[in-house]
Amino acid sequence: MKNKTIVILGGGYAGLLAAARISRQTEHNIILIDSKAQFVQRIRLHEALTGSQPKVLPYKPLLNKRGIEFIQAEVSELNPNQGCLSYASGEDQDQQLNFDYLIYALGSAIKPVLQGASTHALSLNSPQDSAQGGLRLAEINAREGTVVVLGGGISGIEVATEISDYYPQLNVKLITRGEFASPFSKLAQAHLRESFSRHNITIVEHTEVTELRERHLITSHGHSISFHLCIPCSGFKVPDLARKAGLGVDPSGRIQVDPYLRSLSHANVFAAGDCANVQGISKQPLRMSCAAAMPLGITAGENLLATLQGKPMQPFSMAFMAQCLSLGRQQGLIQFTNGDDSPKENIWTDRKAVMTKEFICRMTYAAVHWELKTGLRLYRWPKLKRSGPHALTSSVPNKVSSEVISD
Ligand SMILES: Cc1cc2nc3c(=O)[nH]c(=O)nc-3n(C[C@H](O)[C@H](O)[C@H](O)COP(=O)(O)OP(=O)(O)OC[C@H]3O[C@@H](n4cnc5c(N)ncnc54)[C@H](O)[C@@H]3O)c2cc1C
Structure with missing residues (x-):
């Protein structure tokens, strides 16, 4: 078989694990x-x-060791019909690359702030953002200022408690559209409220923010809340590249895939991680998470490999087990879940939760690092009991194709 060119877009959890699996064989x-x-x-x-400094892995030495070429570049355009893409690297703003197969794993970023602009809003999309935020927080802390965290999901909860733990003089407020912590079990909700109260964090719930101004925001109730720094944590947004490329996407721009993670519109493209719309057993798209991105990356990589080898592909299967939250450095919450990510009643708190969260963070990093370093299939995850094309449905069920592509 003629050598093919496989391009992986994105070196997050999904892209790197896809690369690790493809490079094995x-x-x-x-x-x-x-x-x-x-x-x-x-x-x-x-x-x-x-x-804290988040751990990093320089791409070039790690990937080159596995025979993978690394290009540091911003991908600006994609043409899946012709199998080519454009990217900007260094001085050269318009380079072209042809491919036979593509794994699209460009992940997501925190949703940009809504209407209005504020130089006092900070998105946590890179270590540079975080470091800049840290400097700002230290400065505001000295004058007992106010920080507003927008969004009551997992990231918002983790950000608010982390800040309040480290900068106790700050006045921290978390604003959430619905009821605070409602997706969690009753026990977890009580624990979170108690933890927020211990951290002296004000919860502003049932409140939509409609406008963000220079030093204050406006709520749907017409109230104004002032702040020195605003940190939006109200969900993730995927890049627009797939939609612009004509790939079949859902309204939020996530690529629609079949149970093998192959694009429904283009059979030469697989999608994995936050930017793939994979519906779980609850028929909802899987939560954008590292927990899902890792198995998705592995499955996409192995299915692409199977395609090249003329072997049958395996349908994606994964069961969520828990949501692991840090609540500052001294507290945590492990919310055990059913396979569809809905909460069970049992939770872990305090030391056991802190240690479990720390273990998960270390383990995910180690899995990416060691899979690439050794070429071994180290990462395992819980799967749904009834696996197969019906356990997880395609984004558009009627278009599911289960044929095996051979080269
Ligand atoms: C503060 C915070 C805490 C979180 N905590 C948890 C948690 O506890 N548990 C959990 O499961 N999830 C958590 N998440 C979510 C998790 O980080 C993401 O769901 C996960 O990183 C998705 O992995 P991915 O590989 O799909 O994409 P990403 O990790 O987003 O990686 C995508 C890669 O693509 C690159 N890229 C994007 N666009 C382009 C382009 N045009 N050209 C070239 N490269 C590009 C990016 O540089 C990036 O390296 C958290 C997220 C945040 C922000």
């Missing part, structure tokens, strides 16, 4: 493109607000 040309020079442990970015 293939003689084909594998190229990974990322705008950064190194993998950043994104799940620890909130800790960098308080001075």
